């Protein structure tokens with residue numbers, strides 16, 4: 001059976017599988033697990049080296065704290081912050097792994113792409129396009145009727161709950 005790690009971050013569960021070539025290995029240590037996932041989440045190079053280094057150093061730091069009878073609250077704070085840095089870094093890479101690379105502007109290659117939505121009351125629908133916040137490039141607007149937009153949606157339920165409505169389209173992953 002393929003070992004799987006599920007990481008709960010920000011109330012979402014991410015499932016990451018190690019490379020198939022490693023599934024025959026005995027259960028590795030926490031450091032080894034982290035190194036497997038560093039391999040999975042990054043290309044060989046500076047980023048992967050950085051991931052492995054912070055995992056190695058942070059793990060050693062936590063062990064040092066655990067066995068240091070003279071450790072102070074400040075020492076514990078340092079370890080907590082270091083651990084948070086590791087978790088935050090992996091969270092970003094897991095998010096990239098799950099969602100892929102962000103869109104780039106076809107004109108200037110900026111990552112500052114925004115979704116623009118304009119309502120059209122006359123035609124009872126929405127015009128959606130992508131706009132580059134750097135150079136102002138805009139994709140061809142696409143029309144979606146309100147009927148299609150809300151198809152399969154519990155409209156009375158949405159209208160009676162707080163913070164959900166047409167702007168829900170701006171937060172497509174919110175449930």
Ligand SMILES: [Zn+2]
Pocket residue numbers: 105106107108109110132133134135136137
């Ligand atoms: Zn641009």
